[in-house]
Amino acid sequence: MTYDAIVIGAGMSGLAAGIRLAMFDKRVLIIEKHSIPGGLNSYYQRRNFDRGGIRQFDVGLHALTNFIKKGEKGKPFSKLLKQLRLSYDDFKLCPQSYSAIRFPGTELRFSNDFELLRSEISAKFPQDIDGFNLLVEKVRAFNELDLSLGYTSSREVLRGILKDELLAEMLLCPLLIYGSAWEDDMDFAQFVIMFKSLYFEGFSRPEGGVRTILGLLMTKLQELGAEVRFKTTVSEILVKNGEAVGVVAGGEEIRAPVVFSSIGFPETAVLAPSLDARPRVGAMTFLESIFVFDRKIPLSSNEATIVFSNNSQTYAYRPAQNYFDAVSAVVCFPDNYEPHVRDGEGTVRVTYMANYQQWKELERSRYLEMKEKVGESALALVKSLVPGLAEKPLFTDVFSPLTIERYTGHFNGTVYGSTDKTRDGRTPVKNLFVIGTDQGFLGIVGAMLSGISMANLHGLMGEAKQGQ
């Protein structure tokens, strides 16, 4: 069987790349190991034993970053809509109320109106408002899409601009935990991407969660005639004379002159033995606890959509020392996206940093015990954030780095991929390109834009050149 292009992985980047290629009449095959799309942003369901029926959960989605209002132009999300030819309304975006970065004694709120954050900083860090405004100008002027940039430490840049280290720590916290593959620091280009997508633009959630996005992408692919094969594992990327010529998937040899891999750079390298690179596996992996309550939780006591909580003056973004790190957490109240529907069950999600190696070494019964501990700790945190919440959850689910590894195929359960980003998607093997997290764009919107821009650059523009 021969195609014009093969895409490995039906996550956000793979689906978006597939759409772009199929839009211009390429015969595209997307190969996905699992039975459903989404990759790191997939979904699952659990039977509701108490009440009958099932409960649906998103795997990763706390927030869709890069929020825009309808009609806003020149932003990543508007580019995405144009490139995939999707309509704004189809995403049914529900904006956040606001989110909060909470360190001992200090809280900074931000929302989809950037001026909230500026006024918070002006009130709480008056000595640093000029520095902050400088930083904002620097971020605004920075071209983070320049694919040729090298690594610059964000902490160093911040030290040069801000006087109060606490402010730097607080600003970094959401940006690191929502996207950094690097421990404790991030590349300034990535800082800029995250700063724009979280603080300038903000959060929303599609009504229906990640399924809404995946449904749109899958429908588009179908309309364009692209083929998606689920439950099919790629066991080898075929390389001939240093050039990718196809894959072996489900025991079958499938040929194509170009292969896009969204499964991660280290994971891709292993499939192509002649690929002369051993990208590092990122260390950052997480635990997620999901609680379902009998009622919508927030009430008036907590209206924040997402709380970035850190119980220390400094923000340690690194693998937990002891299975999980309860000093720091992200707590997401999905019911606090607009419109605040107040009837029905309520959900709260808590993310902790984890330590893959320690979880890997646990034997089964200890593993389950430890997951229970995580759940208890997370529940105590939720209760501390929501005064008056006394009841027990109807349902609790905790997933670990091992769960992430099992379902995403990412080595060591890493969520933000390798610390070796390819930037322009190129690998030492010709016509084999990396898309998604390990290309270097972040978040759901970033992943889709990665698929789009890599498909444009290596699948369409190259082709246009050959057509001369």
Next chain:
Amino acid sequence: MADVRQIVIDIISDIAPDEDVSSIDDAKSLREQLDLDSMDFLDIVMELRKRHKVEVPQEDYPKLASLQSCVAYLGPKFAAAPV
């Protein structure tokens, strides 16, 4: 002879449905008047190829800057293309 101006406008309205294409100044650059980036220009090129079998090599993308330059550059290509 094909109406190149209309062909380009049709493509722009398909790839950027929110743009008002009714009052474009032919002499001015499209980027100045509409929210079009390099990704959109790639789409114009790809659509020309898909719909009209007209090829625009990458180094000629700047020739699509305004409607006027589109007509000047694409006119002969359309005249030569098999219809």
